[in-house]
Amino acid sequence: xxxxxxxSKDEQKRLLDQARFLExxxxxxxxxxxxxxxxxxxxxxxxxxxxLLSRYPQxxxxxxxxxxxxxxxxxxxxxxxxxxxxxxxxxxSVYELPFxxxxxxxxxxxxxxxxxxxxxxxxxxxxxxxxAGARVHxxxxxxxxxxxxxxxxxxxxxxxxxxxxxxxLGGDPYIGxxxxxxxxxxxxxxxxxxxxxxxxxxVLGANAIPELKGNQFERFSALELKNQFLDYWVETLLSGxxxxxEHQIQFSFGRTHQEVEAAVRGEFTKLKNDSGSIFHxxxxxxxxxx
Numbered sequence: 001x002x003x004x005x006x007x008s009k010d011e012q013k014r015l016l017d018q019a020r021f022l023e024x025x026x027x028x029x030x031x032x033x034x035x036x037x038x039x040x041x042x043x044x045x046x047x048x049x050x051x052l053l054s055r056y057p058q059x060x061x062x063x064x065x066x067x068x069x070x071x072x073x074x075x076x077x078x079x080x081x082x083x084x085x086x087x088x089x090x091x092x093s094v095y096e097l098p099f100x101x102x103x104x105x106x107x108x109x110x111x112x113x114x115x116x117x118x119x120x121x122x123x124x125x126x127x128x129x130x131x132a133g134a135r136v137h138x139x140x141x142x143x144x145x146x147x148x149x150x151x152x153x154x155x156x157x158x159x160x161x162x163x164x165x166x167x168x169l170g171g172d173p174y175i176g177x178x179x180x181x182x183x184x185x186x187x188x189x190x191x192x193x194x195x196x197x198x199x200x201x202x203v204l205g206a207n208a209i210p211e212l213k214g215n216q217f218e219r220f221s222a223l224e225l226k227n228q229f230l231d232y233w234v235e236t237l238l239s240g241x242x243x244x245x246e247h248q249i250q251f252s253f254g255r256t257h258q259e260v261e262a263a264v265r266g267e268f269t270k271l272k273n274d275s276g277s278i279f280h281x282x283x284x285x286x287x288x289x290x
Contacts, residue, residue: 003115004166005239007069012045014239019047021232024215026110030137032056035106039129041094042112046074053081061087094122102131109138117170123186127290134290136188142176142195142282149278152267154253161249162240176284188288200226201278227272230279234268
């Protein structure tokens, strides 16, 4: 398993910023109020872990990541929670977890299965670690529908190669559409799963978009809302640029790292400067019980 975004300090900061920015989307329907000890897999730098512990003061959290670099970063992010004994960090593989059967009464997964070569095997191992009735919440990518108006051939080409590289690395950038089936085949029931589509046109504000209504996005005008997401997405796309060049991916609009970055940023700047532009993307969530 290879992580498309890498482990640089800039990427670790991006993950912290991303978690704060997307908190209301990720946690809108998450419910761990009756849980006491939950498992978080693919915790990265501890960005989602910190939000979980803030939202659910009663929780004990065990957070797992394969990368030593991410675990070290998570120690800094969660320094106070570690001192309080509320979180345990564990380096390890999702395919072979060092936990008893039925050890946890909840499971949280966020932007992780997209990077896993065998997501069904991973979910079966996670199922083993959960007690009967355990609550499961997932948020995952569904990368097919990212699009904009005016149409950008540069963003389209970059996004296609970004997603193709993730597949080459063993991941699945379209896994959101598979969550219900994967959870079913891993033994979870009942299951709810949903593809969320957000279209930002500078006319509709957060109150008119179900996923954004009643949360921190309401403070923005419709135009500000669109531009906030454009800023988020350009950094997300460019976080994979280093790996794209390491794998010698070629672009029609630039030969160097700097040229490609400038071209992609330029397209997003055009969208921000055009009050009539539209930006559209999707993601997926699912919930289940063991």
